[in-house]
Amino acid sequence: MAAQIISGTEISKKIREELVNEIETLKQQHxxxxxxxxxxxxxxxxxxxxxxxxxxxxxxxxxxxxxxxxxxxxxxxxxxxxxxxxxxxxxxxxxxxxxxxxxxxxxxxxxxxxxxDKDVDCFHPVNVGKMMIGKARFLPCTPHGIMELLRRSEIPTEGKHAVVVGRSNIVGKPIANLMLQPHPGGNATVTVCHTGSRDLVTYTRMADILIVAVGRPRAITADMVKEGVVVIDVGVNRIGKTPEGKPILAGDVDFDAVREKAAAITPVPGGVGPMTITMLMKNTLKAAKGSL
Ligand SMILES: NC(=O)c1ccc[n+]([C@@H]2O[C@H](COP(=O)([O-])OP(=O)(O)OC[C@H]3O[C@@H](n4cnc5c(N)ncnc54)[C@H](OP(=O)(O)O)[C@@H]3O)[C@@H](O)[C@H]2O)c1
The missing domain is CATH 3.40.50.10860 (Leucine Dehydrogenase, chain A, domain 1)
Known part of the structure; x- marks a missing residue:
């Protein structure tokens, strides 16, 4: 199966075009x-x-x-x-x-x-709490970016089994929380795995949507996923340098092998990464509107 490549670069570009217009309107009107x-x-x-x-x-x-x-x-x-x-x-x-x-x-x-009100990273406990109860003012940038990637790629989440590998405060926990909120783009059944999880592969193989944020290059291999899975790879790992001295990046997922089984997958770079900064810009605009 040839997986759909979910391009964060392209989706981010589209969102930034929308933001430019909204920012211009804010300047002109207010x-x-x-x-x-x-x-x-x-x-x-x-x-x-x-x-x-x-x-x-x-x-x-x-x-x-x-x-x-x-x-x-x-x-x-x-x-x-x-x-x-x-x-x-x-x-x-x-x-x-x-x-x-x-x-x-x-x-x-x-x-x-x-x-x-100025916490555009959404790390303050007040904002984390609001997100938790579904009353978010800001959403944390990387998880928000992932939600937008899924939504704009028209990947259904309702009733799907989303497996999140990683439980950090900035990625794993918030994306798990957003995926289970009862709103469009969420409403999934969520499993969260971490280093204390026994037999990780049992869970990753059950995933309809697999979101990986562990910070270990190619930790998820093709034998760990089922056919037709949607894979969101959050990992950014520096695995070497080009002769010009630029870092060579790898995700947490073995992209070349896993794409053969997946229905859709994000690349690294060019997947989640560009979305994170775009969502920061979106939150800044939101904060500016909130100051009115
Ligand atoms: N693209 C972006 O914009 C963006 C944004 C943020 C992060 N990242 C990248 O995403 C990756 C994760 O970032 P993070 O901040 O969430 O990392 P982190 O704080 O180091 O958390 C990693 C999580 O993965 C779990 N883990 C590690 N090895 C595991 C294994 N073998 N099996 C199961 N779980 C395992 C850890 O479990 P324990 O809790 O049990 O230790 C921990 O919960 C990094 O590569 C980072 O650079 C990218």
């Missing part, structure tokens, strides 16, 4: 330009790339970007003071503090300090 503050602490190379990508996306879409780079030895108190300042700044509708933070800073305390 004189508001959405603003996103991105805070980077330290010199982590991958974090720098991610923040750079978010800035670039803002520029392309007409969102004002306020980047704040702080040295790696910034104290927690100073970072909390910056968050408090951004909470008050009316030009800033969304705040993201790039994780991971240096070890001497509590990411939990920093996230809790962000105004939930």
């Amino acid at each position: 004189n508001i330009t959405p603003g996103l503050a991105a805070v980077l602490v330290g010199e982590d190379a991958a974090s720098k790339v991610y923040v750079g990508q978010k800035e670039k996306a803002c520029r392309k879409l007409g969102i004002d970007s306020y980047r704040r780079d702080l040295p790696g030895d910034t104290s927690e108190a100073d970072l909390l003071a910056l968050v408090a300042e951004l909470n008050k700044d009316p030009r800033v509708h969304g705040i993201l503090v790039q994780l991971p933070l240096p070890k001497h800073i509590s990411a939990e305390r920093v996230i809790y300090a962000i105004d939930p």
Whole structure:
């Protein structure tokens, strides 16, 4: 079976076109330009790339970007003071503090300090709780991106068995929660697997929709899935470098083998990845509209 390739690049492009129009309308009708503050602490190379990508996306879409780079030895108190300042700044509708933070800073305390109305990453417990009870203000970016990939690829979820491998707070738990909400695009029966799950393959083989976020290259092999499965591969693993020094990426799924059995599958790169930043832009626009 030749699997349908679910292109996050293409779907993301379409959503960004929609966002450009909505942002322009907001500017014209209300004189508001959405603003996103991105805070980077330290010199982590991958974090720098991610923040750079978010800035670039803002520029392309007409969102004002306020980047704040702080040295790696910034104290927690100073970072909390910056968050408090951004909470008050009316030009800033969304705040993201790039994780991971240096070890001497509590990411939990920093996230809790962000105004939930500006928490466009949807990591604050108030927003996590609202999502849990189906009253979300923002949806977390990567899980939201996955929901959009499924919806816009017209993949039915209602009554399907969705198996999520991974239970992190940023991917596994929220996507499991969204898939089970009783709304269109959800309403699935959900199983969540993790390192404590016995006989993982029993569950992955039962999946109609398999969502994998474990951070291990090619952890899911063809013998672990059934024919006709829809596979969403969240993993981004650096498995080497090209002669030019660019990272070679692999997902958590053995793409070439699994695509032979799957009905649909996301590639890495070009699957979930582009959707995450697009959903961050969507949340920033939503926060700006919410400020009206
Ligand atoms: N494309 C994107 O935008 C995007 C966004 C976020 C993350 N990611 C990528 O997605 C992957 C996962 O990210 P994360 O933040 O969710 O990772 P994480 O916090 O490290 O969580 C990994 C989860 O996978 C589980 N796990 C690990 N090995 C397993 C195994 N062999 N069998 C079953 N479960 C296993 C862990 O179980 P325990 O809880 O038992 O330890 C944990 O719950 C990474 O590659 C990351 O780079 C991509």
